[in-house]
Amino acid sequence: MNPSKKAIIIGGSIGGLFAANLLLRAGWDVHIYEQVAAELESRGAGIVTHPELFDALREAGVIVDASLGIQVEERITLDRNGIQIGSLHYPQILTAWGRLFALLIAAFPSERYHGGKVLSTFQQDPNSVTAHFTDGESVSADLLIAADGLRSKVRQTLVPNASPQYAGYIAWRGMVEESVLSPRALKEMFPYFAFGLPEQEQMIAYPVAGKNNSVEPGKRRYNFVWYRPADETTSLRDMVTDASGKIWPEGIPPPLIQTHHLEHARASARQVLAPQFAEMIEKTEHLFFQPVFDLESNQLAFGRIALLGDAAFVARPHVGMGVTKAAEDAQSLVRELTTHDDLSTALEQYQTARLTSGKHIVARARGLGAYMQAQISTPHERAMAEKYRSAGMVMSETAVSLKGK
Ligand SMILES: Cc1cc2nc3c(=O)[nH]c(=O)nc-3n(C[C@H](O)[C@H](O)[C@H](O)COP(=O)(O)OP(=O)(O)OC[C@H]3O[C@@H](n4cnc5c(N)ncnc54)[C@H](O)[C@@H]3O)c2cc1C
Structure with a gap:
């Protein structure tokens, strides 16, 4: 050396x-x-992988094999009634932050x-x-x-x-155990990288390894990120205020999120999302949100x-x-x-x-x-908002490899 x-x-x-x-x-x-x-x-969330990540892991001394995560073959979009309105063949491995951390620290x-x-x-x-x-x-x-x-x-x-700049929207996040989902959710949602596109919102959900990094069927989890607009000075301020009145502008620790915000999120999920997604949120024990920066x-x-x-x-x-x-x-x-x-x-x-x-x-x-932004301030933002509102565009451009893009 x-x-x-x-x-x-x-x-x-x-x-x-x-x-x-x-x-x-x-x-x-x-x-x-x-x-x-x-x-x-x-922090309890899934990680989408790309071929570039595998190359870097190997260079860093990590053995990359099937234990890294869960392979999905297809992306789908579910409408408000739970009907599939689009699909895209896009094989991808989904893993968890904890899995990557464990591999890198062991090396x-x-x-x-x-x-x-x-x-x-x-x-x-x-x-x-x-x-x-x-x-x-x-x-x-x-x-x-x-x-x-x-x-x-x-x-x-x-x-x-x-x-850091606040993006104008928050992400509700969480994971649900595969074992508690209904047969309908297991069949129509769990095997897929699934999207939902309510007006000005977006749901993204996919399977990840379960406890102790298990990828065994029945022991896996389903992870989601649900984006919703939240104006910085009104809704967001209210949501990041804890029961004692303390404001956490950079993000409120999950245990301090007030119960009525969790209840409101669950009720909104039933109103605007596919029933499979609403069920997933209903059954998520540790529902939390983070402002997007x-x-x-x-x-x-x-x-x-x-x-x-x-x-x-x-x-x-x-x-x-x-x-x-x-x-x-x-x-x-x-x-x-x-x-x-x-x-x-x-x-x-x-x-x-x-x-x-x-x-x-x-x-x-x-x-x-x-x-998803609470406020659109430039013509470019408006053009982008229009471009990425169709299921096809969202599925083909979200969390994909940027090699050559
Ligand atoms: C505990 C943890 C859990 C996470 N879980 C997820 C997840 O589930 N899903 C996801 O998408 N992303 C997660 N992330 C974020 C993800 O790791 C990053 O977005 C991305 O991988 C880039 O990582 P980073 O190492 O640059 O930054 P980070 O992952 O944010 O790491 C920064 C590190 O620096 C340390 N640090 C900060 N200030 C100091 C200081 N003054 N002195 C010494 N150390 C300091 C922090 O404790 C932290 O460990 C997590 C990050 C952490 C730290």
């Missing part, structure tokens, strides 16, 4: 683990610092993963970069990778004006510091690219670091490559989501 090539990674989630595994395999001395002390736990030496380390400040000079943690420890290295997510401390310090950066390289994953760009979920984009950022960064001996040249090359693709992904996701 070359001791002159030392890297610190802030954030030990998917982006940090991809970068760490790839750098380690490229001969770097790399350590991850993650603020959460215990093992990270899934990384545990003595190099430091939990319970909260980055407080950092500084750099021509020779090194130093991270200071809230427990008083400081660590220096040649390179610092900020994989610290949407609310990145590193990005907020370096570019205070690059902040996106984030765009204009700079990713800052001397010895690089932004990566959600710290750099966050696209609305319609492109299904969060994990894949983080993986591709890590691949690109490590490729440039391997090609160029000079660190700042490598980081500038990385920035050039990933700024273009990050902006492309964010713009594409905004187009797909315009249909």
Whole structure:
């Protein structure tokens, strides 16, 4: 191992683990610092995979086989009465965040993963970069990778004006056990990547592995994301207010969502969604919602510091690219670091490559989501909202591989 090539990674989630595994395999001395002390736990949602993700997993030292997730063959759209009004053959593997996290952390030496380390400040000079943690420890290295997510401390310090933007709609999310669904839902919904398109709303649902990553029939789960407009200053504000009156503008912790909002969501599901979807929501134990945000950066390289994953760009979920984009950022960064001996040249090359693709992904996701926005403010948004209101367009453009697009 070359001791002159030392890297610190802030954030030990998917982006940090991809970068760490790839750098380690490229001969770097790399350590991850993650603020959460215990093992990270899934936020309970599924992940759509793409061929690009499998390539990155293999490069990161992960064996990709059938245990990764559930293969579906077809996409369908169900109307308000539960009748299939469209279908599209699109084979895809659906997995869970927890599954990917488990595979990536198993590939990384545990003595190099430091939990319970909260980055407080950092500084750099021509020779090194130093991270200071809230427990008083400081660590220096040649390179610092900020994989610290949407609310990145590193990005907020370096570019205070690059902040997440609320998209104008929220996503109700959850998972239901396969074993509790009715025969009708099991037959007409469960085997599919299923869509619903009520006016100005969108339902997306697909099967994922169940408890202990089981893909055995009967033990799987069905995961959904239901987008609904919510005006920032009225409905959203009300929804992110807890029973004590505290407002959580960045998203309310699921246990604090007030019961009447959950009841309203279930009642609305019965009114506007296919009965199969309404049943799924009715039977979901932990129903929760998240406001949808996106984030765009204009700079990713800052001397010895690089932004990566959600710290750099966050696209609305319609492109299904969060994990894949983080993986591709890590691949690109490590490729440039391997090609160029000079660190700042490598980081500038990385920035050039990933700024273009990050902006492309964010713009594409905004187009797909315009249909759900509480307010349409530009002619382009209106055009996009019109374009993505038909079942055919939505099924062929949502969460698909962007290779060549
Ligand atoms: C626990 C967890 C569960 C998730 N579950 C899902 C899911 O089910 N479905 C889905 O689509 N996406 C999920 N995501 C988001 C998904 O991982 C990202 O959208 C995407 O993979 C990009 O990952 P990232 O590593 O760049 O950012 P993130 O996954 O957001 O990771 C950022 C990491 O940085 C750490 N961090 C932040 N600030 C500091 C600091 N100051 N010091 C040290 N560490 C810090 C955070 O604790 C976090 O682990 C989850 C993220 C996390 C952290």
